[in-house]
Amino acid sequence: MSQAQQDQVATSLAGTVSEEISASLAPVDAELERRYPGDPGTRQPVHTVYVPGDAFAADTVRSWGDQALAALDEHAPDAASFAAVLGLADDLAEPVYARVRAKLEREPVEDLRVDFEDGYAGRDEDRDAARAARLIAEAYAQGTAAPYTGIRMKCLEAAVRDRGIRTLDIFLTGLTRAGGLPDGLVLTLPKVTYPEQVTAMVRLLEAFERAHALEPGRLGFEIQIETSQSILAADGTATVARMIQAAEGRATGLHYGTFDYSACLGVSAAHQAGDHPAADHAKAIMQVAAAGTGVRVSDGSTNVLPVGPTAKVHDAWRLHYGLTRRALARAYYQGWDMHPGHIPTRYAAVFAFYREGFEQAADRLARYAARAGGDVMDEPATAKALSGYLLRGLDCGALDIAEVARLTGLTRTDLEGFAVPRRGDLTASAK
Numbered sequence: 001m002s003q004a005q006q007d008q009v010a011t012s013l014a015g016t017v018s019e020e021i022s023a024s025l026a027p028v029d030a031e032l033e034r035r036y037p038g039d040p041g042t043r044q045p046v047h048t049v050y051v052p053g054d055a056f057a058a059d060t061v062r063s064w065g066d067q068a069l070a071a072l073d074e075h076a077p078d079a080a081s082f083a084a085v086l087g088l089a090d091d092l093a094e095p096v097y098a099r100v101r102a103k104l105e106r107e108p109v110e111d112l113r114v115d116f117e118d119g120y121a122g123r124d125e126d127r128d129a130a131r132a133a134r135l136i137a138e139a140y141a142q143g144t145a146a147p148y149t150g151i152r153m154k155c156l157e158a159a160v161r162d163r164g165i166r167t168l169d170i171f172l173t174g175l176t177r178a179g180g181l182p183d184g185l186v187l188t189l190p191k192v193t194y195p196e197q198v199t200a201m202v203r204l205l206e207a208f209e210r211a212h213a214l215e216p217g218r219l220g221f222e223i224q225i226e227t228s229q230s231i232l233a234a235d236g237t238a239t240v241a242r243m244i245q246a247a248e249g250r251a252t253g254l255h256y257g258t259f260d261y262s263a264c265l266g267v268s269a270a271h272q273a274g275d276h277p278a279a280d281h282a283k284a285i286m287q288v289a290a291a292g293t294g295v296r297v298s299d300g301s302t303n304v305l306p307v308g309p310t311a312k313v314h315d316a317w318r319l320h321y322g323l324t325r326r327a328l329a330r331a332y333y334q335g336w337d338m339h340p341g342h343i344p345t346r347y348a349a350v351f352a353f354y355r356e357g358f359e360q361a362a363d364r365l366a367r368y369a370a371r372a373g374g375d376v377m378d379e380p381a382t383a384k385a386l387s388g389y390l391l392r393g394l395d396c397g398a399l400d401i402a403e404v405a406r407l408t409g410l411t412r413t414d415l416e417g418f419a420v421p422r423r424g425d426l427t428a429s430a431k
Helices: 015-035 060-075 079-086 090-106 125-142 161-177 195-211 239-246 258-264 277-290 310-329 340-356 358-370 380-396 401-408 412-419 423-429
Strands: 047-052 111-115 148-152 185-189 221-225 251-256 296-298 335-337
Touching: 047 340, 060 090, 060 310, 060 340, 079 090, 079 310, 079 340, 090 340, 111 185, 125 148, 125 161, 148 161, 161 195, 185 195, 195 221, 195 239, 221 239, 239 251, 239 277, 251 277, 258 277, 277 296, 310 335, 310 340, 335 340, 340 358, 340 380, 358 380, 358 401, 358 412, 380 401, 380 412, 401 412
Parallel strands: 047 111, 047 335, 111 148, 148 185, 185 221, 221 251, 251 296
Antiparallel strands: none
16 A cells, blocks of 8 residues: 555544534523623723822823822932832833933823712702813823823712712713713723622613614723622622623723722731732632633722832832832732822833833744744744733733834734634644
């Protein structure tokens, strides 16, 4: 028998077998597509800044940037001093410091939430909600708004439900009348305990869309995880997974509420922090529940403010920097910042994270794209992670497209193609 005859491809199953199996799995295919569409491929802000609704002003974004720059000028006026505080490597000191200052001058806040919940102490919520809508509309029209902006309303529990609905209505109506809903609009629903509260939010947004003849699904929202019941339901199921499904495709994020959640579990005030084991457990459940759904997970905040004498500011900076780096390593790419003094270390941590791993990631992705050899055998899923890493670095300003292109030979479009393949495309590319 010739070699060609020995290597002849032979099968035993009739073609109808594959057809029957495909038909039986069609509902599963559709369910996978519906429940796990993958990451939306849009920019994710590195932080969310919360400003009380009665304190929000036209110059809030610029004011936060100016206050952050002033804190650097006073407590770390050059790259060497800033690096010494944070323990930055010598080769990172200058590029990180320069990029932090440039970011604070150009885009100090990536995501702004006007707060009408815990942080709000105003006496005229109607007026403040209407004013927030007007100021945000004006900022978008003038090009001075943060890339993402919106409000955190009160929750849908009975005691404050009507107030929360009214504030949301006033705010959205004001935006609509001022020229329409901006692309960067974000809404946050706090203290969600039951999936039915998420469903109620969906019905509320549907009613607003109908009232203004908006495209169905135009309005999405973040779900804040601040209670133990939002992680584990009375029947032992993961409530947060059911909340994502209850949102009917409108959920954009899961945001961890450090202090409300910790208090709910009885953690004493001195130990309420993002690196507490209770926080790690909650965020791990959130992360697994959200994986593949297109819903993004955000870490919470620290309540240790960088204010006072330089030594105290440095201590707070080190704490915030360390918590941010820890979160990034755990794939929580967003967090909350509650004070202008936090944003220098937010950006320092983010920029250092992307710059110190940049060359290795670029080399691995370039080798994968060229199918070249190397000391690491990467798969399509790893290429997806590598390109996602580079894209996040580009979006926040840690990296420049020119240096990424120089080391990878890839364009941004190429990176996006690796980062957001369809489920079937990812499987096929592994063959």
